[in-house]
Amino acid sequence: MPELPEVETTLRGIEPALLDRKIADIKVRNPALRIPVARSIQHARGRSVVGLRRRAKYLLLDTPPLETGQPEGGLMIHLGMSGSLRITDPATAPRKHDHVELVMDSGACLRFNDPRRFGIFTWWDAPAEDHSLIAHLGPEPLGPDFSGKYLYTRSRNLRVAVKNFIMNSQVVVGVGNIYASEALHLAGIHPSRPAGRISLARYEVLDQVIREVLESAIRQGGTTLRDFTAPDAQPGYFAQDLRVYDRAGKACFKCGGEIRRKVLGQRATYFCVGCQR
DNA sequence: CTTTACGCCTGACGGC
DNA sequence: TGCCGTCAGGCGTAAA
Known part of the structure; x- marks a missing residue:
């Protein structure tokens, strides 16, 4: 089950394949996660991932708009208790419980797998800190505000x-x-x-x-x-x-x-x- | 306000 | 062998 260390490990693991790469396509195979996957995640299509962050157990991908008028924001991923992310070739057949995937312009592909579907894959409007899921969270245990x-x-x-x-x-x-x-x-x-x-x-x-x-x-x-x-x-x-x-x-x-x-x-x-x- | 219970969901496991 | 009940767990939300 993903605790904070595994989320941090996941972040470091996917970063090389996503950072400064463009999201060419977003595929949703099963939107029935803890929060239904909304069409708004398609805002990220065609954008580049310019940063990856972790807040609590939430992974945040920054995807600035390509032109004015588009929404500022990015993607938010939570692994729930059975979720995992892996980088793979988009040509490989999806596994059971591969619910969402990001196809990068590099040819790599990020797949979100979650048997119990307690995870979250959603869009956030900037600033991410104001999102209802993270706005009221306490300090990071490894940060300076925790003592x-x-x-x-x-x-x-x-x-x-x-x-x-x-x-x-x-x-x-x-x-x-x-x-x-x-x-x-x-x-x-x-x-x-x-x-x-x-x-x-x-x-x-x-x-x-x-x-x-x-x-x-x-x-x-x-x-x-x-x-x-x-x-x-x-x-x-x-x-x-x-x-x-x-x-x-x-x-x-x-x-x-x-x-x-x-x-x-x-x-x-x-x-x-x-x-x- | 605080505290507790519940629901979401599948896979692993034990009992029969 | 297979069926079924139980449990695990993050975390938001409803209820007390």
Whole structure:
């Protein structure tokens, strides 16, 4: 499932094939994504991709108008939980669940594949920051606006469990279910602890481990990046580093305690009974 | 306002 | 072997 590191890896993987290239054609095979693919994505046809950005788990392609009067904006892609992008030859037969594709003038082709169709492929009107899906998002976890002090200040008087707090995209973006459990374990914080009852010092630790776990995963994403265009590209680059996720009943690598599973906010949550308080 | 539940959807998996 | 129920998950939205 694409978390922030995999989206970042995806961005780096598709950039060489898209940057400064013209979108010659846009094909929609199945518009039934989480948000139906609208005809407006055709605004990008004939335009060049002059920039690729990531905001939270959204990929943004900048496509300036060719002549005055055309709309300013670009394409927005979200991978949902089963989406992926790959660069391929447009002559190759599409796979099952290849819903949208960009045919570049270079002859390369970007295909959006998403079995569960929780993803998004849509058009945004400039400025992208004002789009309803990203206008109210919190800071980037790897950016300068995210800090222990920020988490501490935002959480005062909140009774919500700290795991739900850091998974709230209005608080901070890109901390998915897996990394929330992993980061809290590394920080020694119990996932059920009320967010408003955690000290500044502990939030400073949490800030650091969130950065570390995401940066580490992005580095390992480089492995995924290399076979990104390969027909049999495999996800799961982070699986070997998981310390608590999906390890219920097993022993904690740090203290030997038992890893338990509980449901918080309708999500599977894993933690160690020995070293998380 | 905060908090919780639900729905979208397919594939993997276990039970029979 | 195949059928069926259950679960997983990002995240917006409705409901409480």
